Amino acid sequence: MPLVKRKTAGGVESYNFDSIFIGIMSNARKYWIFQMIGWGMFTLINIFFAFVFNNIGEEKFYYRLLIYVSLGIMLSHLMRMVIVSAGVLMKPLNRQILNFFFITLIFAFIVGVAESYLQRAFGLSPIERGSEKAIAMHKVILTNTFYSFIYLFIWNCIYFMYHYISKSQRQQLDTLRLEALVKELELKTIKAHINPHFIFNSLNSIRALIDENPGRARTAITELSNILRSSMQTEKLELVPFEKELNIVKDYLALENMRFEDRLKVEYEIDEDTLLQPVPPMMLQTLVENAIKHGISRRVDGGVVRVISDFRDDFHELIVQNTGTLNGHTVDQEGFGISSTVNRINLLYGDKAHFDIRQISPQLVEARVHIPVAQ
């Protein structure tokens, strides 16, 4: 079985799809089993018909059969080598069909000639030598070639069908793999997002604090490194305990508080039982970042950011409220933060999770996520 080495775009990993598809068997072994079954069936069918037509007792019949099956196995194996080395299966479909036809014809002729001469050499012809009804050699060869063509044609049909089916199955697997890869990459790009504006503004504030308040500057560096570390680590994880995510959010809001000073008030309402619930990393963080970016930072007087986590019905409910107005924007228009949140929960939970963002009072916007409670 000709094998194409499959490589990803980067050429780093190579997946062996055949091992998934065929199981633990190697391709060579698989091929020989097919050969044995095929020619075994051929032998049995011949014996069956010999039984039906009552020449089961004839010794010559078995020799003929033995010669024919041996020739068949040898030459079909040779034929396979030709097919593989000529790369017939790689060619366009109409070329493949044409090649198969001619290869079959040539090998049928070889089998026909070999069989005829072997039969004559061993005196195995179905019609006795020297009998009056002796038939000219070329007619024998032609008849044998004709039958061989039929058998080899069936052999090739099976061979071709097998490869055709396994190829399409491989392609299905490829497609599935690719879809999974795309999904994984999507999740990665969404997760890795941390606003560079925030990082540089924080660094600037920290530099100012070094003289003014060295203690606060030190804490700020710890907070910033926690956030950076977590944004790098999350690439490897699909879910983290909520407590971990909350700590990042707390660090983040502490840093924003350092920048906005009395323009930002932060409030937490956390049900302690939710702390161990698994959540997508950096999701709450994105919502809080959004609340700052679209809410607080746009207001001269600043406002409040409230983070709420509790259980509602069968869901783990995460809420971020912020002072501000939605400006008539719908969910699609709210930019990267919102669309990435929607995409992420869709990818992770399908339609088992919900997200919405709305104006709950003239001065307050609420973003809410419901994710299924883990048992």
Add this chain to the structure above:
Amino acid sequence: MHMKAIIIDDERLARSELRKLLQEFPEIEVIDEATNAEEGLQKIDSLQPDLVFLDIQMPGKTGFDLLSELDRAPHVIFTTAYDEYALKAFEVNALDYLLKPVEPKRLADAIQKLHQVEIKEGLPIGENYNRSLLSEHDQVFVKDGEKCWFVKLSEIRLFESVGNYAKVFFGPNKPLILKSLNALEERLDEKVFFRANRKHIVNLRLIDKIEPYFNGGLLIELKGGEKIEVSRRQTVKFKEMMSL
């Protein structure tokens, strides 16, 4: 050289950090600070600084909005943390900007550049604000969608009235500014900028050709190829000015 500067930034720590960095430059005196665009506008009007350090992302209005509202743009050095939108605008027009946290070397370069502008124009920066009329050497800030420019008035060949807006023609660009033609006429030096008709003000220094037109009017062709009709009444005035 002595320059009066204002820092406009919504973050106290960012302002105090910039002040600290500016201590290295005795020629720059920080006379005040503002925490948002509205406050900045008032302080620029009342204090008439020579130089403004301006943050772009601020609550309410952005730094760009602030500049568009000024008749005459002071020398501006933008400060921003990281803002793709702003950086794009800068790349197109090579405005001067500093990235926060500010590198002392970059700050020194930016200030050095101001000195060079001063020498090149032979205009002491400190005198820019004592006149109510805009001179050719004054610059205006123009923002049109994602692009923005500082334009010297001497480079503008034509103002065209479009409703409440005016279309400003310079180089290959013709962005809109939110100013009426009448308001512009009041502020512009009439020796250079001439009201050709109800809809157009032309820069007399950038005229290419003048031809007679119907009814004793004139047709002016500007260096950019625009053809402007001078009304009959204004033709009399135009001829008077030209004969001097």
